[in-house]
Each structure stands twice: as C-alpha cells, then as structure tokens.
Amino acid sequence: MTARTERTARALIDRCGETYAAQAGIRLxxxxxxxxxxxxxxxxxxxxxxxxxxxxxxxxxxxxxxxxxxxxxxxxxxxxxxxxxxxxxxxxxxxxxxxxxxxxxxxxxxxxxxxxxxxxxxxxxxxxxxxxxxxxxxxxxxxxxAVWPEYAPYIDERAKEGASRLGLPRSPRGLTGLVRDRDVPRLTAGLVRVSLDRKLAADVTELARA
Missing domain, CATH: 1.10.340.30 (Hypothetical protein; domain 2)
Structure with a gap:
C-alpha cells in the first residue's frame, strides 16, 4: 500500500463510486x-x-x-x-x-x-x-x-481490469486494503466503470494527483 494507491482509490470512489444499484434507485x-x-x-x-x-x-x-x-x-x-x-x-x-x-x-x-x-x-x-x-x-x-458479506470482497475480472488501468493492485486483499470495508462495493463499481471508459480512468488519475 502506498500513498499514491490510497489517493487513487479515494479519487475513484469520489469520482465514480456510486454502486449501480444506488444509481438505479435500489435501496439495497x-x-x-x-x-x-x-x-x-x-x-x-x-x-x-x-x-x-x-x-x-x-x-x-x-x-x-x-x-x-x-x-x-x-x-x-x-x-x-x-x-x-x-x-x-x-x-x-x-x-x-x-x-x-x-x-x-x-x-x-x-x-x-x-x-x-x-x-x-x-x-x-x-x-x-x-x-x-x-x-x-x-x-x-x-x-x-454489502448485504451478503460471505461473498465479500467480490472482485471479478472486470473490476480487476479497472484496477490495472489505474495502476492499483489486482488482488482482492490488495484492493480492499485501500478502503474501509463499507466502501468495497463502491470501489468495485468504480473499477468497473473505469474498465469501460478510458477517459474516466484518466479523470480519476488526474483527480488523485491534484
């Protein structure tokens, strides 16, 4: 864990860490x-x-x-x-x-x-x-x-692709060590979004450097 990776994880959550369920209006x-x-x-x-x-x-x-x-x-x-x-x-x-x-x-x-x-x-x-x-x-x-914690941390291949794009660790342990337990679903949602959008990944990287 480094200060850079922690800043990147926080920037990711701040920029695009809303879960898809929350975006859809689901109170999970x-x-x-x-x-x-x-x-x-x-x-x-x-x-x-x-x-x-x-x-x-x-x-x-x-x-x-x-x-x-x-x-x-x-x-x-x-x-x-x-x-x-x-x-x-x-x-x-x-x-x-x-x-x-x-x-x-x-x-x-x-x-x-x-x-x-x-x-x-x-x-x-x-x-x-x-x-x-x-x-x-x-x-x-x-x-x-978040509500079925026996499956946490659930970091699938799509999320790992996002982690690679941001220079973050790909392992569940490495990623979850960057954030609080309650923020893992938001971190994962953000990773999925940057895996699908290179510009968004660049925005997160820039935000982490600010």
Missing part, C-alpha cells in the same frame, strides 16, 4: 424486493448495451411498479416491453420482456420470490434465472456483497 437491503430488483438490474447490465441505458431501463421498470417477482409475473408482456422502451432499452426489449416474465414466475414457483433462499448457493442457483449467465452472476454478487 437483505430483503426480497431489493434483492430481486438487483437481479433484474444485473440481467439488464449483462447485455451488450451501455450501462447507463441498462440502469435507466431498470428504473423505468421499477417506476412502472414492477419491483417484485409477483408484480413482474402479473404484468403483461407488452407492459414489460413498454417499460423497457421508456428506458430506451430497445435492442433486446422483446426477448428481455419474455425472460423477465419467465424468471419472475420461476422465482415464485421455486423460492417463493425470495432470493435469500438461494443465498448459500447463489453462484450456481442464479444461473437458473433466464438471461443470467456468468457475467450476470458477477454483477449481482458485486452489488449485494
């Missing part, structure tokens, strides 16, 4: 509704669409009242398509609307709509949800590590 707690909302967000973020569009689509779904598996399952396919359209999530809207409905029904039937029931086996069980592959699992666990 270890309760069924926010956990489900985070899974929906992970589903949208794992597609090849800009992250801001995916976050906007998640907010549009939640604004339309589709915040729980029950509400998502009871909505019509067209209502889900329309909400995704409001969020400008149009490239995969029809397929995603189908997957969201199928996934909500599956969660209700198998787990009573409560993701806490798969907490111990989350990396495997999350793959049962339509549209969630390895990337979606990574996104979900990055976001929920």
């Amino acid at each position: 707690r270890d309760t069924p509704a926010p956990l489900y909302q985070t899974l929906v967000l992970a589903h949208l973020l794992s597609a090849r669409i800009k992250a801001d569009v995916s976050v906007g689509a998640a907010r549009a779904l939640f604004d339309a009242g589709l915040r729980t598996p029950r509400a998502m399952a009871e909505a019509t396919w067209q209502q889900r398509v329309d909400a995704l359209g409001v969020g400008h999530y149009r490239r995969y809207d029809e397929r995603t609307a189908t997957q969201l409905g199928d996934g909500a029904r599956m969660l209700l039937e198998r787990y009573g709509g409560d993701l806490r029931r798969i907490r111990d086996e989350a990396p495997e069980r999350l793959r049962e949800y339509p549209g969630i592959g390895p990337t979606g699992v990574d996104i979900f666990l990055r976001e929920v590590q």
Whole structure:
C-alpha cells in the first residue's frame, strides 16, 4: 500500500463510486424486493448495451411498479416491453420482456420470490434465472456483497481490469486494503466503470494527483 494507491482509490470512489444499484434507485437491503430488483438490474447490465441505458431501463421498470417477482409475473408482456422502451432499452426489449416474465414466475414457483433462499448457493442457483449467465452472476454478487458479506470482497475480472488501468493492485486483499470495508462495493463499481471508459480512468488519475 502506498500513498499514491490510497489517493487513487479515494479519487475513484469520489469520482465514480456510486454502486449501480444506488444509481438505479435500489435501496439495497437483505430483503426480497431489493434483492430481486438487483437481479433484474444485473440481467439488464449483462447485455451488450451501455450501462447507463441498462440502469435507466431498470428504473423505468421499477417506476412502472414492477419491483417484485409477483408484480413482474402479473404484468403483461407488452407492459414489460413498454417499460423497457421508456428506458430506451430497445435492442433486446422483446426477448428481455419474455425472460423477465419467465424468471419472475420461476422465482415464485421455486423460492417463493425470495432470493435469500438461494443465498448459500447463489453462484450456481442464479444461473437458473433466464438471461443470467456468468457475467450476470458477477454483477449481482458485486452489488449485494454489502448485504451478503460471505461473498465479500467480490472482485471479478472486470473490476480487476479497472484496477490495472489505474495502476492499483489486482488482488482482492490488495484492493480492499485501500478502503474501509463499507466502501468495497463502491470501489468495485468504480473499477468497473473505469474498465469501460478510458477517459474516466484518466479523470480519476488526474483527480488523485491534484
């Protein structure tokens, strides 16, 4: 650990350390509704669409009242398509609307709509949800590590790419030693953002030097 790496980590959190869940308006707690909302967000973020569009689509779904598996399952396919359209999530809207409905029904039937029931086996069980592959699992666990601490620190390959871009250590121990435990999800979100945006990485580096 050096003064430079600590300054860089702090600059990263200050500049772009908002978690994606917070950006989507999710008040993350270890309760069924926010956990489900985070899974929906992970589903949208794992597609090849800009992250801001995916976050906007998640907010549009939640604004339309589709915040729980029950509400998502009871909505019509067209209502889900329309909400995704409001969020400008149009490239995969029809397929995603189908997957969201199928996934909500599956969660209700198998787990009573409560993701806490798969907490111990989350990396495997999350793959049962339509549209969630390895990337979606990574996104979900990055976001929920604050309330499922047994998965913390969750530093996936995407976050490690961001660390390399900023000259920070890539190991979970090396990275988490730079910040307080409660800031690890924000650090991870910032690392993901700079891995996707070279200009943002340059901004963080400049801020750390100021």
